[in-house]
Amino acid sequence: MNGGLVVSGLSVHYGGVRAVDSVSFTVGAGECVGTTGGNGAGKSSTLKALMGLVPRTAETIRFGDSDLTKVKARDIVRHGIGYVPEGRHVFPGLTVEKNLLLGAYVRKWKGPTLTTLGEVFDLFPVLGEMRDRLAGALSGGQQQMLAVGRALMTNPRLILLDEPSMGLSPKLIEDILAVLQRLRAAGHALLLVEQNAKLTFEATKTCLVMENGEVAMTGASQDLSRDPRVRQIYLGL
Template identity: 45%
Template sequence: MLQVKNLKVAYGGIHAVKGIDLEIKQGELVALIGANGAGKTTTLKTLVGMVKPAEGDILFNGQSITRMPAHEHVNHGLVMVPEGRGIFSRLTVEENLLMGAYVRNDKAAIKQDLERVYELFPRLKERMKQLAGTLSGGEQQMVAIGRALLSRPKLLLLDEPSMGLAPIIVQKIFEIIRMIAAEGVTMLLVEQNAKLALQTANRGYVMESGSITLSDTAENLLANTKIQEAYLGE
């Protein structure tokens, strides 16, 4: 579904991403792990057109999207839940969710998808008329994921979904991520909690200083002693 070939991204004189290759097959949940500053978020932003690469190619379902404007990615089914959630704080929960369906006009299906989001996140249904800016961090993360689902993603990019959340809320968010994956949505997950990410994913890539240094099944990465020492606190 996604092929990234020799992707390079530079900010000024800083090479944030140094010629990486990665791929994601349909139906996979792939984790991208690494320390702060490794280039993970820059990679995601480049995939959705928010940052332009210096070199390389990005293929989505066989079509090059390297120079595609950011706003067109959603029409093609490539959707990101950004780090920090990026909700509209002065809109209600339901208005935020419906923003995900902005490019759609199939009203009956939108209503169906909205109800599905409320099934996944019952707390959002209770707060549908509440201003999103008044929600807790965990509830805002639910809104951000729900909004992305309303756009019917073919590939969902999740950037640090556990950031700043209490452990019990993190477990709930990852439970939902597993449910979404089980329904067939392909995902690329960037997550600081490497252990949780690899326990959730099928495969993983390790990123260090702008380069992919290792890729393997999630099971093998969890068992890798270097990964355990560097990222799993073992």
């Protein structure tokens, strides 16, 4: 798949426990794929494995022309993959602008970096308005936008997002959905891990439903949102 992500036989072990069991999927260029399921389903472990943050085995992890099984974790971002970790992990004692500029550490300064910074402020005007404010003073939703903006500063072709709605109010979850829809409209490929199945189905085109470290179901997000089993187990309907 030219320009896309191809994963096959991905497994993650924590001691004697297999958290992810031979998972396979693809994310095409410009495609938005969701991964949902309950706690302990293996969703976040899958993203961390792709970023090289946990021990893993895999037949294939290929992004475009790059074999990521041979790339160290610190270098994966240089291959065009941005990562928004669970819990946001912004630098609270630094300003919004400095948090964003830290996200551009893999790029050459100045012109291209400042151009991307302007694009992030265009995408998230509230960050531009608060560029000199400490990140620790932002609301949870604003910090999530900052975490997404920081990932965008690497100029990625694919963005991995881990539980972006965690700990947010229903209103802020709607704001995050709007952020994801803006990213889609801008042509970014997304791989979204999210326990909130409703948000996942609304934000993505294709979705994987994980259980016990395996892909239990896969298909078009709209179709899965209408599936009686998914509605009962994951939507509580």
